[in-house]
Amino acid sequence: MGSTHATAVQATGHRYLSEADGTLAQRSPNQQLLPLTATVNQKEQLEIGGCDVVDLVQQFGSPLYILDETTLRSACRQYRDAFARYYPGESQVLYASKAWNCLAVCAIIASEGLGIDIVSGGELYTALQAGVSPTKLYLHGNNKSREELQFAVEAGCTIVVDNWHELKTLVAIAEESGVRRQEPERAEGAGEAGRANEQEPLDLAFETYSSKLSSVAAQSTTQNSKLSSITAQSATQNSIPPYSPHSIRILLRLTPGIECHTHDYIRTGSIDSKFGFGLDQLDDVFQLISREPSLACVGLHAHIGSQIFELEPHHDLGAVMVQWLSKAAQYGLPIQELDIGGGLGIRYTEADDPPSIDAWVKVVSESIAAACQAQNLPLPRLLSEPGRSLIGSACVTAYTMGGQKVIPGLRTYVTVDGGMSDNPRPITYQSVYRAVVANRMSAPLTETVTIAGKHCESGDIVIQEALLPASQPGDLLVVMATGAYNYSMGSNYNRIPRPAAVLVHDGEANIILQRETYQDLIRQDRLPERLQTLQA
Numbered sequence: 001m002g003s004t005h006a007t008a009v010q011a012t013g014h015r016y017l018s019e020a021d022g023t024l025a026q027r028s029p030n031q032q033l034l035p036l037t038a039t040v041n042q043k044e045q046l047e048i049g050g051c052d053v054v055d056l057v058q059q060f061g062s063p064l065y066i067l068d069e070t071t072l073r074s075a076c077r078q079y080r081d082a083f084a085r086y087y088p089g090e091s092q093v094l095y096a097s098k099a100w101n102c103l104a105v106c107a108i109i110a111s112e113g114l115g116i117d118i119v120s121g122g123e124l125y126t127a128l129q130a131g132v133s134p135t136k137l138y139l140h141g142n143n144k145s146r147e148e149l150q151f152a153v154e155a156g157c158t159i160v161v162d163n164w165h166e167l168k169t170l171v172a173i174a175e176e177s178g179v180r181r182q183e184p185e186r187a188e189g190a191g192e193a194g195r196a197n198e199q200e201p202l203d204l205a206f207e208t209y210s211s212k213l214s215s216v217a218a219q220s221t222t223q224n225s226k227l228s229s230i231t232a233q234s235a236t237q238n239s240i241p242p243y244s245p246h247s248i249r250i251l252l253r254l255t256p257g258i259e260c261h262t263h264d265y266i267r268t269g270s271i272d273s274k275f276g277f278g279l280d281q282l283d284d285v286f287q288l289i290s291r292e293p294s295l296a297c298v299g300l301h302a303h304i305g306s307q308i309f310e311l312e313p314h315h316d317l318g319a320v321m322v323q324w325l326s327k328a329a330q331y332g333l334p335i336q337e338l339d340i341g342g343g344l345g346i347r348y349t350e351a352d353d354p355p356s357i358d359a360w361v362k363v364v365s366e367s368i369a370a371a372c373q374a375q376n377l378p379l380p381r382l383l384s385e386p387g388r389s390l391i392g393s394a395c396v397t398a399y400t401m402g403g404q405k406v407i408p409g410l411r412t413y414v415t416v417d418g419g420m421s422d423n424p425r426p427i428t429y430q431s432v433y434r435a436v437v438a439n440r441m442s443a444p445l446t447e448t449v450t451i452a453g454k455h456c457e458s459g460d461i462v463i464q465e466a467l468l469p470a471s472q473p474g475d476l477l478v479v480m481a482t483g484a485y486n487y488s489m490g491s492n493y494n495r496i497p498r499p500a501a502v503l504v505h506d507g508e509a510n511i512i513l514q515r516e517t518y519q520d521l522i523r524q525d526r527l528p529e530r531l532q533t534l535q536a
């Protein structure tokens with residue numbers, strides 16, 4: 001066990017260790033640069049989860065994602081506990097697994113009582129294989145395939161419906177399984193609005209509302225038998241009540257028209273967004289759904305963007321969503337859930353100052369509770385979907401440093417054995433990271449260098465300006481806060497195998513992602529027979 005502090009706090013890698021004020025459980029992970037358990041040991045080397053990073057790389061190779069279980073669990077508990085503290089109604093945190101979806105992460109998240117937001121058949125498959133209850137899975141996506149929808153419906157997940165085309169596909173799926181022939185289960189006291197145009201055939205309504213859409217391509221009816229067996233297996237494992245044949249449980253994704261300050265590519269709540277129904281479509285979609293017996297619309301969803309440091313947009317979003325609730329009530333829609341999305345930012349550099357998890361939950365909870373009280377509406381079950389702020393700060397990436405290229409008077413490039421294939425965020429969003437040299441944690445920070453990845457792109461720069469100690473080839477560079485949208489957005493660009501990931505906890509390290517091999521890289525390749533002569 002090492003010290004958490006050194007005397008020269010400003011001048012060495014110790015500066016990035018989390019502040020020791022408050023207990024570990026009180027420190028909001030999203031406000032830290034290094035995982036909560038990070039320390040410097042007596043060898044002056046970085047330790048995470050009680051494991052020496054130098055030893056980890058020796059054992060598991062480089063580059064290496066190192067995920068700290070304590071930090072991830074602490075973030076889950078802080079979200080959960082804060083909702084219990086501030087929200088007077090029921091709540092459920094869903095982990096936005098696009099941040100990092102794999103078996104071990106899903107299992108940890110589920111063991112903390114969180115549900116999971118998934119955006120593809122692949123993420124759904126992984127979550128089910130990890131043993132997550134489908135009743136806690138919510139399927140997102142702006143272009144879900146028919147197969148993905150079918151898979152999710154059969155598994156018993158909730159579908160977050162994004163657009164007219166998807167509504168139509170879901171109704172068709174329900175029709176095929178006989179749901180449409182059931183009697184409509186109209187809610188008690190359905191309002192006048194819900195009864196308007198009751199005679200209009202549903203298909204006509206769809207034609208009207210989706211006239212701008214290009215004609216729907218013929219859907220493949222290919223069934224994936226493997227998926228069905230997984231679904232059945234998972235349902236048995238979890239003793240899930242079988243999917244009700246009477247309705248498909250849906251939420252509607254709406255675009256609230258709320259602006260926030262973040263990168264254009266991760267801003268999703270403004271009017272000009274590819275996601276969700278526009279507010280001008282609200283009446284039409286509520287009316288249609290209130291007349292469609294096969295769809296049980298239990299909730300409304302919005303997500304305004306990611307890496308947000310302001311609290312006001314989420315405060316405003318809460319109030320706006322409660323207005324939608326009261327409008328839905330006019331159509332007799334028994335909305336029970338409001339899903340306010342994710343978006344809380346994390347600290348990537350010392351200049352970043354995100355609100356704590358506690359502060360974010362307080363604002364969101366109070367905004368919705370106050371708006372419901374003002375409008376005399378019962379409190380909905382409050383869902384949220386944090387991704388980055390749950391897992392971003394729980395992970396670091398260790399790289400082995402290679403050669404240097406010194407351009408006198410201009411810059412020194414220091415190379416590492418990874419880059420844009422394991423962390424595409426710098427080249428995609430111009431994201432800024434900080435790093436330490438794990439085997440020189442107490443050495444003075446004397447050099448400003450550019451950390452260059454190994455890929456054939458000039459833009460493959462991991463860090464433009466990294467303040468580091470004097471280093472040499474073979475040293476270990478640890479880039480901080482790489483848990484979110486690194487592994488999950490990674491690639492095999494340049495046919496570079498994906499790194500391994502280890503989960504560290506109390507001095508134990510377990511592989512959660514095996515390092516890819518060259519054989520893995522060609523596993524899906526096929527060489528047509530007429531080309532095989534080249535191998536002779």
Ligand SMILES: Cc1ncc(COP(=O)(O)O)c(C=O)c1O
Nearest residue numbers: 096303306342343385386387388
């Ligand atoms: C619909 C939805 N929910 C939740 C999230 C998670 O956002 P974040 O990782 O910023 O918390 C995203 C990501 O952008 C999203 O698109």
